[in-house]
Every structure is written in structure tokens, then in C-alpha cells.
Amino acid sequence: MTQANFNDVLAQYQQDRNKAKSESKDNSNLRITVLGGGSFGTAMANLATRNGCDTIMWIRDQDAAKEIQETKINKRYLPDFTLEEKLKVSSDLEASVKDRDLILVAIPSHSFRKVLKQIAPLITAQAVVSLTKGIEKDSFCFMSDIIRQELPEVPYGVLSGPNLAKEIVQGMPAGTVIASHSEQLRNAVQGALHSALFRVFASDDVHGVELGGALKNIYAVAMGMGAAYNVGENTKSMLITRALAEMSRFAVRLGANPLTFLGLSGVGDLFATCNSPLSRNYQVGFALGQGKSLDQAVAELGQTAEGINTIEQVKARSEELEVYMPITCALYEVIFNHAPPLSVALSLMENGHRSDVEFVLPHQSDS
Amino acid sequence: MTQANFNDVLAQYQQDRNKAKSESKDNSNLRITVLGGGSFGTAMANLATRNGCDTIMWIRDQDAAKEIQETKINKRYLPDFTLEEKLKVSSDLEASVKDRDLILVAIPSHSFRKVLKQIAPLITAQAVVSLTKGIEKDSFCFMSDIIRQELPEVPYGVLSGPNLAKEIVQGMPAGTVIASHSEQLRNAVQGALHSALFRVFASDDVHGVELGGALKNIYAVAMGMGAAYNVGENTKSMLITRALAEMSRFAVRLGANPLTFLGLSGVGDLFATCNSPLSRNYQVGFALGQGKSLDQAVAELGQTAEGINTIEQVKARSEELEVYMPITCALYEVIFNHAPPLSVALSLMENGHRSDVEFVLPHQSDS
Numbered sequence: 001m002t003q004a005n006f007n008d009v010l011a012q013y014q015q016d017r018n019k020a021k022s023e024s025k026d027n028s029n030l031r032i033t034v035l036g037g038g039s040f041g042t043a044m045a046n047l048a049t050r051n052g053c054d055t056i057m058w059i060r061d062q063d064a065a066k067e068i069q070e071t072k073i074n075k076r077y078l079p080d081f082t083l084e085e086k087l088k089v090s091s092d093l094e095a096s097v098k099d100r101d102l103i104l105v106a107i108p109s110h111s112f113r114k115v116l117k118q119i120a121p122l123i124t125a126q127a128v129v130s131l132t133k134g135i136e137k138d139s140f141c142f143m144s145d146i147i148r149q150e151l152p153e154v155p156y157g158v159l160s161g162p163n164l165a166k167e168i169v170q171g172m173p174a175g176t177v178i179a180s181h182s183e184q185l186r187n188a189v190q191g192a193l194h195s196a197l198f199r200v201f202a203s204d205d206v207h208g209v210e211l212g213g214a215l216k217n218i219y220a221v222a223m224g225m226g227a228a229y230n231v232g233e234n235t236k237s238m239l240i241t242r243a244l245a246e247m248s249r250f251a252v253r254l255g256a257n258p259l260t261f262l263g264l265s266g267v268g269d270l271f272a273t274c275n276s277p278l279s280r281n282y283q284v285g286f287a288l289g290q291g292k293s294l295d296q297a298v299a300e301l302g303q304t305a306e307g308i309n310t311i312e313q314v315k316a317r318s319e320e321l322e323v324y325m326p327i328t329c330a331l332y333e334v335i336f337n338h339a340p341p342l343s344v345a346l347s348l349m350e351n352g353h354r355s356d357v358e359f360v361l362p363h364q365s366d367s
Numbered sequence: 368m369t370q371a372n373f374n375d376v377l378a379q380y381q382q383d384r385n386k387a388k389s390e391s392k393d394n395s396n397l398r399i400t401v402l403g404g405g406s407f408g409t410a411m412a413n414l415a416t417r418n419g420c421d422t423i424m425w426i427r428d429q430d431a432a433k434e435i436q437e438t439k440i441n442k443r444y445l446p447d448f449t450l451e452e453k454l455k456v457s458s459d460l461e462a463s464v465k466d467r468d469l470i471l472v473a474i475p476s477h478s479f480r481k482v483l484k485q486i487a488p489l490i491t492a493q494a495v496v497s498l499t500k501g502i503e504k505d506s507f508c509f510m511s512d513i514i515r516q517e518l519p520e521v522p523y524g525v526l527s528g529p530n531l532a533k534e535i536v537q538g539m540p541a542g543t544v545i546a547s548h549s550e551q552l553r554n555a556v557q558g559a560l561h562s563a564l565f566r567v568f569a570s571d572d573v574h575g576v577e578l579g580g581a582l583k584n585i586y587a588v589a590m591g592m593g594a595a596y597n598v599g600e601n602t603k604s605m606l607i608t609r610a611l612a613e614m615s616r617f618a619v620r621l622g623a624n625p626l627t628f629l630g631l632s633g634v635g636d637l638f639a640t641c642n643s644p645l646s647r648n649y650q651v652g653f654a655l656g657q658g659k660s661l662d663q664a665v666a667e668l669g670q671t672a673e674g675i676n677t678i679e680q681v682k683a684r685s686e687e688l689e690v691y692m693p694i695t696c697a698l699y700e701v702i703f704n705h706a707p708p709l710s711v712a713l714s715l716m717e718n719g720h721r722s723d724v725e726f727v728l729p730h731q732s733d734s
Binding site: 161162163164167168170172173174175177190196197199200201202203204205208209231232233234235236237238240241242244245248257258259260261262263264265267268269271272275276345348349354355356357359360361 | 528529530531534535537539540541542544557563564566567568569570571572575576598599600601602603604605607608609611612615624625626627628629630631632634635636638639642643712715716721722723724726727728
């Protein structure tokens with residue numbers, strides 16, 4: 001059987017389900033706006049349109065907006081894919097945000113706050129959902145923190161999961177998590193985006209869900225470094241679980257639930273990221289593992305990797321919060337203080353913690 | 368840098384640590400017996416010997432025992448590796464079990480109970496630890512259940528994790544989990560097996576730890592099936608997390624802690640198993656995904672796969688316990704009732720559960 005066949009059968013399945021669901025909700029009254037026209041924002045705007053929502057995708061660049069509106073192709077980010085006919089594309093921020101139900105923000109972390117400040121005067125009853133993974137530079141704010149600061153009183157949520165946009169638009173089965181304290185918001189996002197090929201799971205652990213997406217890049221760097229040493233499956237598995245241990249330890253310190261890391265936004269996204277040898281984070285790690293300096297590695301790649309910034313930020317923050325994060329600290333020493341890459345492997349072998357999952361069996365001071 | 372270099376530096380690190388640890392425990396009084404001379408039992412016996420324990424490996428076959436004792440090579444299971452000089456190999460069960468401190472049982476699940484029955488009269492103060500992953504056929508007993516039934520009152524534990532024996536004897540960094548309600552037993556096993564290259568983490572969730580090792584093969588079959596359809600990273604990640612969801616759901620029903628699945632014996636072992644395209648489980652899944660019948664798949668492989676039996680057992684047990692396990696049930700239907708392999712993908716997309724991690728946000732009946 002071929003891939004085409006696979007998608008055919010799933011499409012048939014989706015049709016059958018929709019037919020059977022005579023009580024199925026009518027989405028035509030749900031007004032969705034996606035801010036940002038990168039690959040993920042575009043994929044989500046397209047899904048919402050396909051689900052029958054009245055959908056606008058806002059792009060700052062007027063020419064790009066016009067071109068996508070006319071051609072239904074996002075040449076820069078998803079050049080091989082034709083978007084839904086009914087998707088509206090606009091560069092008019094006010095018209096895109098006013099009188100809408102749900103604003104999905106897919107703006108890079110360094111501009112996230114600026115765009116929220118711009119839309120603040122336009123917000124009346126709209127709910128706001130971040131589609132962005134990352135941490136704001138200097139402030140160490142997560143996207144939900146920025147929403148709370150810039151748009152207090154607004155119902156908000158974050159969407160995160162192992163979601164390569166290219167696979168989503170190709171119709172490969174995928175899942176994501178909408179985290180919000182508001183059940184109504186979770187239901188609205190599920191209504192707008194859920195389909196037979198794109199499952200939207202719910203959570204109320206906002207910080208836990210966004211931390212998975214924000215921290216995972218650290219461990220993709222470590223995984224690339226390990227690949228330079230040709231490490232085996234045992235070692236990779238240990239790296240993944242020790243990564244989860246320190247991610248969840250950090251998250252719990254910020255009030256998250258460690259169990260969230262068992263889900264799509266935790267293990268799921270970490271698995272996808274660490275299994276992507278083509279990602280920049282992995283490749284920087286690989287170069288560092290070969291004994292190259294950060295400057296050499298970045299020069300070879302032609303660009304920096306998000307994970308390097310994250311390591312710097314999380315190292316500093318973990319020290320302030322006194323959270324034990326041996327892998328992150330070892331990576332920091334390799335990248336910024338010329339420690340040998342092997343110290344990352346050694347950090348896995350340290351005796352600081354001897355419990356497998358500390359939330360099951362607390363660490364003993366004497367072992 | 369080469370792999371050799373990697374091991375050199377780690378070995379140096381281990382030496383330095385050992386030197387620094389002047390207070391380090393003397394293991395020469397710890398008497399360890401490993402029952403069974405398969406690859407993993409041999410690797411563990413070798414580690415204990417290297418750690419200074421008085422170690423015997425018991426093998427039923429007299430000729431094989433004699434040959435390994437003389438050549439220090441386990442020709443059948445680890446032909447490329449020379450064992451520690453001090454490791455004793457014996458086929459005398461009574462001499463191997465009497466007056467020992469720790470009995471590590473590395474006997475396949477189908478003979479596990481029989482061997483415990485044989486040693487029962489010899490047990491006085493020995494502790495017993497299972498190194499075996501699996502479920503006893505028909506009884507649906509885990510190895511800890513069998514120990515409790517056959518050797519009541521004996522302190523017991525289970526060891527499980529992503530532990531390919533070949534990588535361990537090559538000195539690649541690895542970790543494992545010892546689970547026991549007895550802190551003394553956990554400390555003894557850590558003392559016997561822990562080293563700079565083989566970390567032994569502790570847990571008191573016996574059922575949780577052994578369930579990870581017992582159930583993971585199910586999902587290796589599913590992963591192989593997915594590979595036949597050339598599924599993307601989004602889908603693989605969803606499979607992994609939905610697998611963890613149903614494994615932990617099942618485990619919690621048996622009294623385990625869901626957080627255990629965040630650790631080496633859960634996510635760790637699942638990751639290693641699902642990333643091993645050469646495993647029999649993966650290959651049977653791949654053949655089934657290509658539309659072959661179970662008989663055809665097994666004929667091609669020349670042998671059956673453990674995961675197939677596990678699917679049958681767990682399907683039946685999950686129905687008795689009323690635990691929702693859609694992936695396992697879908698695999699069962701494909702393998703035994705000629706359902707199309709695609710129904711496994713569909714099982715991921717079903718709407719039965721819409722919470723990402725149900726222990727964080729309980730499922731709602733209306734969504």
C-alpha cells in the first residue's frame with residue numbers, strides 16, 4: 001500500500017464520521033484570526049478554514065498578504081501546498097482582530113509582546129491563544145506570561161505539540177495539546193482545529209504544556225552531540241529520560257504538573273525533536289560534539305540555533321530557582337566555557353540524583 | 368574524536384572517581400548469583416564481578432557452563448566479549464543459590480516459575496531480583512507476582528530499563544532502574560551493579576517498573592506497522608504518547624504510579640524499543656503493515672515475536688479490568704481478525720479520550 005492509499009482511507013474515514021455526526025456543530029459562526037503567516041500559523045489557519053470557521057490570517061507584509069490571498073499559496077513557507085479557497089489573508093491588523101472570537105498568535109517569541117501591545121486596544125471579548133514555542137529573551141517570560149501581562153483579564157491558552165507544519169498540510173495524522181484554565185476556550189479551539197487527521201487534546205496545565213515546547217531544543221543539541229560520538233540506544237534513551245527529569249523538575253518549580261510531560265507537549269515533542277537530525281539544534285550539537293567551537297558550528301550552518309539561546313537562558317534561570325539541571329549546565333560549559341563535549345555524557349552519569357523519577361521516590365541525601 | 372576516545376575518557380573518569388572515593392564500599396563480601404546465561408544475565412554478572420562482588424553465574428547446561436568458565440567467553444550470546452577472570456560459572460544450582468546474598472533471576476518468562484520452585488528449598492536469607500521482562504502465559508503474572516507466589520516472605524525487586532546487553536558490555540553509557548519496597552535491597556543492587564558507565568536508579572514502584580518492560584513490545588509492533596506506511600514524525604510522536612497513555616492507564620489500574628512512565632523503565636525503554644528497526648517486534652509490524660498475514664510475517668522472520676503474545680494477553684486482561692487500550696485492541700484486530708492495518712492509525716484518532724494526560728485533566732464525558 002502506498003502513502004496515497006493511506007490518506008485516501010483516512011479521508012474516507014473522516015467523511016464517514018462527519019456524515020454519522022448529524023449532531024455535528026456548525027462552525028460557520030466561529031470567527032478565527034491567526035496572527036502571523038509562518039508555516040505553522042498557515043497550517044492552523046488552513047485547518048480552521050477547512051473546519052468551516054470564518055478565518056482570517058494576518059500578515060504584516062502587505063505584498064505577501066496580497067499574494068497569498070490571490071494565489072492561495074504561501075510561497076515562502078509552504079510553497080508546495082494550495083490553501084483553502086475560503087481562507088482570507090489580510091495585512092490590516094485592526095480589521096483582523098476586531099469582532100473576532102479567537103485570536104491565535106503565531107508570531108516569533110522576539111516580536112510576540114510587540115504584537116500583543118498593538119492589538120491590546122482592539123481586544124474586547126476575544127480569547128487569545130499562543131501558537132508560539134519559546135522564551136522571551138532577557139525577561140525569561142513564556143508566551144502565556146506575556147499574554148497575562150499585556151492583556152490582563154483576557155481568556156488565554158497555549159497550543160503545543162509535535163507539529164511539523166509540512167506533515168500537517170500533507171494530511172499526515174498528528175496531535176496537539178490546547179492548554180487553558182478555561183474549558184470554554186479549550187472547547188472552542190478543539191472545535192476550530194480538531195479533525196480526523198489532526199487531534200486536539202486538552203489540558204489545564206498551561207505552564208507545563210508550554211515548557212515542553214520551550215525546553216526541548218536544549219536536548220536536541222545534546223542528542224546531536226551524542227550522535228557525533230556514535231552513542232548507542234541505551235545512552236540515547238537515558239538522555240531522553242534524564243532530559244524529562246530535569247524538564248519536569250524545572251516545570252514543577254514553576255507550578256506545573258510533572259505528569260504533563262508524559263503527554264504530546266512533553267515526551268511527544270521531545271521525541272520528534274530529538275529524532276530530527278536535520279534540525280539546526282541537532283546539527284549545532286553534532287558540530288560541537290566533533291570538537292568544533294560554537295563560532296565554527298554557527299559559521300558552518302550559516303545561522304544560529306534556538307537551542308543555544310535556550311541553554312543560556314535556562315542555565316541562568318535554573319540557578320536563580322535552585323533547580324538541578326545537570327544536562328543543561330554541562331551543555332552550557334561545553335558551549336561557552338570550552339569544556340570537553342564529553343562532560344555532557346558525564347553529567348548523565350553523575351551521582352547527584354539516584355532516584356529514577358523523583359516524584360515517585362524522593363531522592364535520598366545519603367545515596 | 369572516535370568512539371575509542373570516548374570510552375577512554377569515560378574509563379579515566381571512572382578511575383578518577385574510584386580513587387577519589389576513598390570511603391567507597393568494599394563489595395568483596397557481597398555474594399551475588401545470576402541465574403541464567405543469556406546476554407543480559409551475562410552482562411550483569413560481569414558488571415557485579417568487575418565491581419568486586421563474589422559472583423556466580425548459573426547456567427543449566429553443564430557443557431556451556433564449563434566452556435564459559437574456562438574460556439571466559441559466552442560463545443552463544445556475547446561471542447565478541449571476554450568476561451572478567453574472577454566470574455565463576457556453574458551448573459550446580461544448589462551450590463549457586465545456597466548462602467548467597469542476592470539472587471538475580473535472568474530466566475525467560477516461560478521458565479521463570481519453574482526455576483523459582485527449584486530454588487525455593489534453598490532460600491534462607493537471600494533477596495531475589497528479577498532481570499526478566501515479560502508476562503507469564505495464561506496466568507498473566509508479572510515476574511514480581513511469581514516471586515511473591517513462589518517465595519513468599521522473601522525480599523524482592525525487579526530491574527528494568529533500556530538495556531541492550533551488547534552496548535553494556537561494550538562500555539556504552541547506560542542506565543537502569545531497580546524497583547523494590549526494600550531500601551536495603553535497592554542499595555545492595557546499586558552497590559553490586561552501579562558504575563560510572565552503568566547507572567542504577569532507584570524506585571519503589573515495582574509494578575510500574577516491570578509493566579514498562581512487559582508492555583513496550585506491543586508498541587514496537589505498532590511502530591513497525593507505521594513504518595510500512597512511511598508515517599511522519601508527528602504521527603510517530605503521537606503513537607509514542609498514546610502508547611504511554613494506555614500503558615500508564617493499565618498500570619494505574621494495577622496500583623502503579625503513572626509518573627513511573629516518565630522514567631527509564633517507561634519512556635526510556637519504549638523509546639529504545641521503538642527506535643530499533645531490527646527488532647523482531649518492529650519487523651513483524653512492518654510485514655503486517657505491508658498487508659501480510661501473521662502467518663506470512665512469522666514465516667518470513669523464521670520466528671515469532673514476543674509482542675504478538677503480549678498483545679493477545681494484554682487485550683484479554685484489559686477487557687477484564689475494563690481499561691481503555693485502543694492501540695492494543697486495534698493491533699489485536701489486525702493480527703487476529705483480519706482488520707486492515709490502518710485501523711491502528713484510526714485508533715489514535717478516535718474520540719474516546721480527549722484529554723492529553725488524563726491524570727492531569729480528567730476526561731469529560733461530553734467531549
